[in-house]
Amino acid sequence: MPLLVVGSVALDCVETPTASRDDVLGGSAVFFSYAASFFTPVKMIGTVGEDWPSVHTRFLEERSIDTSGIEMIPGGKTFRWRGRYLPNMNDRETLEVHLNVFGEFKPKLGPAHRDSKFVFLGNASPVTQLSVLDQVPGAQLTVADTMDLWINIQRDELEELLRRVDGLVLNDAEAKLLAEDENLVRAGQAVRKMGPKFVVIKKGEHGAMFFSEHEMYVMPAYPTPQVLDPTGAGDSFAGGMMGHLASLGRFDPQALKEALAYGVITASFTVEDFSLDRLSAIGRHDLDRRLGEYRQMLMF
Amino acid sequence: MPLLVVGSVALDCVETPTASRDDVLGGSAVFFSYAASFFTPVKMIGTVGEDWPSVHTRFLEERSIDTSGIEMIPGGKTFRWRGRYLPNMNDRETLEVHLNVFGEFKPKLGPAHRDSKFVFLGNASPVTQLSVLDQVPGAQLTVADTMDLWINIQRDELEELLRRVDGLVLNDAEAKLLAEDENLVRAGQAVRKMGPKFVVIKKGEHGAMFFSEHEMYVMPAYPTPQVLDPTGAGDSFAGGMMGHLASLGRFDPQALKEALAYGVITASFTVEDFSLDRLSAIGRHDLDRRLGEYRQMLMF
Numbered sequence: 030m031p032l033l034v035v036g037s038v039a040l041d042c043v044e045t046p047t048a049s050r051d052d053v054l055g056g057s058a059v060f061f062s063y064a065a066s067f068f069t070p071v072k073m074i075g076t077v078g079e080d081w082p083s084v085h086t087r088f089l090e091e092r093s094i095d096t097s098g099i100e101m102i103p104g105g106k107t108f109r110w111r112g113r114y115l116p117n118m119n120d121r122e123t124l125e126v127h128l129n130v131f132g133e134f135k136p137k138l139g140p141a142h143r144d145s146k147f148v149f150l151g152n153a154s155p156v157t158q159l160s161v162l163d164q165v166p167g168a169q170l171t172v173a174d175t176m177d178l179w180i181n182i183q184r185d186e187l188e189e190l191l192r193r194v195d196g197l198v199l200n201d202a203e204a205k206l207l208a209e210d211e212n213l214v215r216a217g218q219a220v221r222k223m224g225p226k227f228v229v230i231k232k233g234e235h236g237a238m239f240f241s242e243h244e245m246y247v248m249p250a251y252p253t254p255q256v257l258d259p260t261g262a263g264d265s266f267a268g269g270m271m272g273h274l275a276s277l278g279r280f281d282p283q284a285l286k287e288a289l290a291y292g293v294i295t296a297s298f299t300v301e302d303f304s305l306d307r308l309s310a311i312g313r314h315d316l317d318r319r320l321g322e323y324r325q326m327l328m329f
Numbered sequence: 330m331p332l333l334v335v336g337s338v339a340l341d342c343v344e345t346p347t348a349s350r351d352d353v354l355g356g357s358a359v360f361f362s363y364a365a366s367f368f369t370p371v372k373m374i375g376t377v378g379e380d381w382p383s384v385h386t387r388f389l390e391e392r393s394i395d396t397s398g399i400e401m402i403p404g405g406k407t408f409r410w411r412g413r414y415l416p417n418m419n420d421r422e423t424l425e426v427h428l429n430v431f432g433e434f435k436p437k438l439g440p441a442h443r444d445s446k447f448v449f450l451g452n453a454s455p456v457t458q459l460s461v462l463d464q465v466p467g468a469q470l471t472v473a474d475t476m477d478l479w480i481n482i483q484r485d486e487l488e489e490l491l492r493r494v495d496g497l498v499l500n501d502a503e504a505k506l507l508a509e510d511e512n513l514v515r516a517g518q519a520v521r522k523m524g525p526k527f528v529v530i531k532k533g534e535h536g537a538m539f540f541s542e543h544e545m546y547v548m549p550a551y552p553t554p555q556v557l558d559p560t561g562a563g564d565s566f567a568g569g570m571m572g573h574l575a576s577l578g579r580f581d582p583q584a585l586k587e588a589l590a591y592g593v594i595t596a597s598f599t600v601e602d603f604s605l606d607r608l609s610a611i612g613r614h615d616l617d618r619r620l621g622e623y624r625q626m627l628m629f
Contacts, residue, residue: 235549252547327546
């Protein structure tokens with residue numbers, strides 16, 4: 030089943046202790062779409078400026094990614110982010126953010142997008158995310174991401190969003206902030222009680238946790254000796270997860286657990302190189318082989 | 330099979346954001362022994378001062394713990410530690426350390442201890458740990474713990490120890506320091522190449538990683554909503570792990586993996602209350618029930 034994602038499309042400058050890259054393809058919708066495209070056709074909604082290299086659009090279209098929902102704003106500039114990773118490769122500092130056209134992003138879905146059944150709302154203001162929800166009345170599964178900024182400055186709107194989506198994906202620091210609880214288990218349960226049927230907490234190099242009314246579990250990250258650039262790991266995780274669910278067309282507890290595992294594995298490849306360099310060098314069989322190793326690893 | 334542990338016996342003062350306790354039973358050998366006693370008979374080697382409350386000895390002897398190797402030093406004082414946990418309950422600061430009699434600890438094993446087959450060298454100087462190794466020539470499995478202090482000030486002695494023990498248990502920061510590598514996968518592999526057949530990296534609330542020549546895996550911590558006092562979690566982990574191995578009398582890959590899982594589960598109970606309050610309130614069936622939940626949690 031096709032999967033709709035609405036989110037950022039960006040050009041990233043990334044500095045790590047050992048290497049750096051300028052103006053590489055990035056953004057939540059991009060990492061998400063590419064990761065999900067191993068599993069299912071994807072439709073992207075986003076916005077870019079006149080500086081957007083068309084080679085990136087072709088790169089995405091070579092996968093099963095429909096980029097017709099990427100709007101180019103004449104005279105505008107593409108969202109840019111510059112970040113630097115600390116030596117532990119898990120923490121980072123943002124050096125520059127230029128929202129550019131993404132600051133005025135008002136997604137308008139055409140008929141080809143409005144009947145989507147599986148929808149992911151990448152990190153954007155809850156007001157924007159709510160406006161997308163209004164445009165997909167027939168969606169079967171809606172999952173949103175969020176970030177500390179919105180928890181701090183648009184909490185009411187975020188709480189309204191939480192009452193309307195099926196699932197929420199957020200990182201550990203954001204979960205603690207939103208729940209005002211330093212214990213992640215209690216924080217996850219508290220966020221779930223704010224509305225979504227399930228909550229997934231991303232813990233970076235430490236994996237992910239899942240919370241629903243009847244279930245709670247944790248999955249470690251797949252341990253890789255090669256971490257070159259963690260940018261996009263969280264979005265790739267969400268893309269692998271949602272891609273698997275959309276490919277199955279269901280989201281029962283077993284499907285969700287497998288989906289989390291696929292998310293973990295997809296992200297484990299993303300971090301092995303800059304931008305989408307690693308994901309674009311592997312095939313579905315690589316994901317499945319590593320998933321098998323991961324399954325074995327957790328069996329005792 | 331009986332299990333020998335050599336390590337610290339302490340009186341702890343613990344401060345957490347919500348509560349604190351003074352002069353409670355602590356020390357690496359104590360947490361280790363109590364945790365291991367769910368699985369197998371334990372023999373403790375340690376040292377205490379005249380201030381040692383005999384009620385603590387009785388408390389340990391009510392389990393299958395042989396305390397005849399705890400030497401009381403006349404006129405001496407017991408090792409004392411005071412620490413404060415940060416709100417995240419994973420990081421802590423040491424406020425006071427008084428080594429007292431533990432500073433002069435020179436373990437001398439009697440005949441009843443020298444023929445031990447399963448031996449755990451709790452955190453102490455590598456010189457002390459090596460002297461214990463010399464006294465257990467017939468040991469089948471020797472595993473040591475260590476800490477940043479020894480990596481920094483007795484590195485040569487520690488490296489000699491690593492060439493002589495079968496296994497090493499250490500935490501994530503220590504593994505990175507010892508291997509001089511910020512990537513935990515590479516760090517674990519590098520430490521293993523220093524000598525031990527296997528290395529276990531403890532990651533606190535994020536679980537543990539295992540490294541041998543042919544295997545590498547990660548196990549998440551069991552997620553508990555109630556973390557009152559993490560003191561002793563690492564030693565309880567090691568105690569559960571070694572206790573299970575000693576009870577089986579073997580340490581093949583499958584036994585080691587189950588042992589790590591038992592370590593994770595034992596530690597998950599320890600943190601739910603101060604000192605040994607939680608471990609002393611549960612039975613083996615509680616460990617096994619939670620182990621079953623944990624196994625299920627990791628299956629997809």
